[in-house]
Amino acid sequence: GENVEQHPSTLSVQEGDSAVIKCTYSDSASNYFPWYKQELGKGPQLIIDIRSNVGEKKDQRIAVTLNKTAKHFSLHITETQPEDSAVYFCAARQAGTALIFGKGTTLSVSS
Amino acid sequence: NAGVTQTPKFQVLKTGQSMTLQCAQDMNHNSMYWYRQDPGMGLRLIYYSASEGTTDKGEVPNGYNVSRLNKREFSLRLESAAPSQTSVYFCASSVEAGVANEQFFGPGTRLTVL
Numbered sequence: 001g002e003n004v005e006q007h008p009s010t011l012s013v014q015e016g017d018s019a020v021i022k023c024t025y026s027d028s029a030s031n032y033f034p035w036y037k038q039e040l041g042k043g044p045q046l047i048i049d050i051r052s053n054v055g056e057k058k059d060q061r062i063a064v065t066l067n068k069t070a071k072h073f074s075l076h077i078t079e080t081q082p083e084d085s086a087v088y089f090c091a092a093r094q095a096g097t098a099l100i101f102g103k104g105t106t107l108s109v110s111s
Numbered sequence: 112n113a114g115v116t117q118t119p120k121f122q123v124l125k126t127g128q129s130m131t132l133q134c135a136q137d138m139n140h141n142s143m144y145w146y147r148q149d150p151g152m153g154l155r156l157i158y159y160s161a162s163e164g165t166t167d168k169g170e171v172p173n174g175y176n177v178s179r180l181n182k183r184e185f186s187l188r189l190e191s192a193a194p195s196q197t198s199v200y201f202c203a204s205s206v207e208a209g210v211a212n213e214q215f216f217g218p219g220t221r222l223t224v225l
Contacts, residue, residue, distance in 0.1 A: 032211040042218060043203075043219055046213045
């Protein structure tokens with residue numbers, strides 16, 4: 001079955017710096033790659049997603065890139081702000097129904 | 112709209128006790144899911160219901176049962192709780208399973224089994 005590896009597990013940056021979180025997946029049939037943000041005490045919330053027919057997608061300060069050949073995808077956050085501090089999860093969808101999540105990255109942005 | 116609601120927010124059980132976690136959504140979604148979240152383990156799917164009347168096992172179904180009561184409600188039952196089931200449980204819903212639909216998560220239930 002699908003396996004999603006996520007790195008790093010923790011990431012600390014200064015306000016205004018960029019942050020990059022990387023994920024690899026194992027199932028070449030996976031075709032949908034969402035990113036979720038989880039704030040303390042809340043459920044995860046979708047922030048951006050990408051499909052396998054697209055290489056890059058941007059939404060204001062966040063962007064996701066996908067390399068199908070290498071089977072990895074990354075989340076890029078530019079001009080980080082304290083409110084970006086949260087746990088971020090990547091996920092991949094197998095051919096089927098289940099989303100498989102990575103183990104999460106705790107991002108801390110200090111001002 | 113309330114989105115996805117879960118009750119209770121917190122629960123402490125003794126080993127061997129049973130309980131049911133409740134979940135409801137008001138977005139007219141067809142698919143609903145139960146996940147557990149443990150430190151360093153991410154989110155793992157316990158059970159899901161692609162549509163009313165159907166349920167399927169996820170990655171970690173042992174020790175749990177589910178009921179899709181109607182289109183709105185999806186409950187998770189622990190028949191005989193064990194300390195290994197101490198976790199935060201999240202319910203989620205989406206328009207449909209099997210396609211690239213956003214999953215909307217509830218606020219979670221924090222369960223401790225002593």
